[in-house]
Amino acid sequence: MSTLSTGPEHDASPIIPIPGCLIPLKTTLETREEVKTLRVHVTAVRPQVASGTLGLIRTLLPKDGGFDLQHLRRFAKPETLPASVVEEYTSLSSSRAEGGERVIFLILAATSLIPSSALAESLEAHLESKVPLVEISVPLLAPTSAAQAVAWSNEYWPCVYKKSNPFGPHPSLVARAQEEVEGGSGRWMGVAWEAARQAADEGVGEGVGVCVVERKAGGEGRCVAVAGDLRWKGWGGRDQGGSGNVTAHAAMRAIGMITNSLSQAIPSSTPTIFQTSQHLPLESSPLIFPPDPDGYLCHDLEIYSTHEPCVMCSMAIVHSRFGRVVFEQRMRATGGICADGEGGLGHGMWWRKELNWTMLGWEFVRDGDPETKRLIDVDEHLNA
């Protein structure tokens, strides 16, 4: 079909898809090691009055005062609890230690909602018996895996894994999307690397390139923009030193190329430093499809980058509302996408709800011995 979409019947293509796979990125929240916990009052009651007690709590503190406890079992048998919880309760209720009396534990309320004295008083008035309260910590948010649910159940209180993920995109959403993009990802990475090579060979930029892909739901993607880095163009070359034209990073250029073709865009009437016109041979391949002229920014497009974009480009990708981001080379010192990784900045900008826009993200890992990977050399402190 094209030089960009190499199929078996088109061997003339200069771009060779890179064999590899996609590894979903971690979010900032998933990377944080600490478990956020909530202090709650718990007690134990006879099974006959268990649901009545909970009813009382529901009246006293409707909707648990706004705390979502859905990931915690409300009731728990003593044998399913960490020993410390049971022991503490037993020490408080020792005055009536009647050996084998069967009880069931339950979570009453967050300690921040009501002091234990007031809570005990309310319950005792209805249950007509002493209600010893124990304060414990429970995980504030839902576990993100079955294994985590088990670990937390052993340490805090029985937890339920509901296949939801408050710390990042839903795992099933990621899996479905990955199925959609993985097959073609090597081809788009190949295009991005070719743009990088052309930029480096011509000396107009660093060896960084991107390829932007548009995909109608579930369908094959098609390339709508290719851009290489052009930071040294107009600068007098890399020998001049300095950062070069920072606005000419590959991702910034690709965004400009896409939005230039929006029907309502008014081009600048004065000269600018923005390198949003096609310059490298690959960028004006007739086989790049024109982007939707009625689109909005780069809404839901996919961007494949040879390198992890710098902080500026990462935020530009967020501002432009890309739907998916894939990159190969991590840039620990300067990259804005990754949340994890020793020595990285930790910004995790691909999925931060506070930035008003989240996307899906993957690291592309090419097959074979990493030592033999033929990547174009860039400085590890480069802002890609």
Add this chain to the structure above:
Amino acid sequence: MSSRNMSSDEHALHATYMNEALAMASHALSTSETPVGCILVHPLHSILARGLNATNRTRNGTMHAEFIAISSLLTSSLPGSLKTQTWKARADMLRECTLYVTVEPCIMCASLLRQFGIRRVFYGASNEKFGGTGGVLDVHRGNGKMLSALGTSSGRDEVSEGRDGEEEKEREEGDYEVSGGWGREEAIVLLRRFYVQENGRAPEPRKKGERVLRLDVAPLGEGVSS
């Protein structure tokens, strides 16, 4: 950098420059752009460039005022000996320049300024949603690197100690000084006027109550993509 240690002359000078940036923001408002404006000021050459948000005109969400101002610095005709200077030489002047911008630079622009090596930034309103110089990240200090697992970025609570000529211990290449709150009320009023204006244009008019122009200033900025 703190306004407490400033002479009143110095204070007045910054306020004057911020008014120039506000004039740019005002101009943006009159052309249906998000009202954010900025100027680049050089200690010898005074105002070298101006910028205002152009995201609506260009349909490009990255065309923030800071990009426009830097582009202008590198490409527009400058006075006297500066006229013939290359992009590189003009960009080098940013190391001496102060940016006055009506709203805290967003993360993208904070990084742009860092990479181009801006000397310092004075801003008006805080940018709680996208701010890159304190709002969300501290890109101006150590590229905002996360220091702890709790997500606090570097230096939020530390006071900038650089003004006595004493080297900041952990100052990194590219770090720049930032001071906020200059002309903040005016900046926020412009933003509010913009939202009222744009809502008035929306095909489905919002409820009347939401369109009332509030000129009082809330404790926090509106969080625009500046």
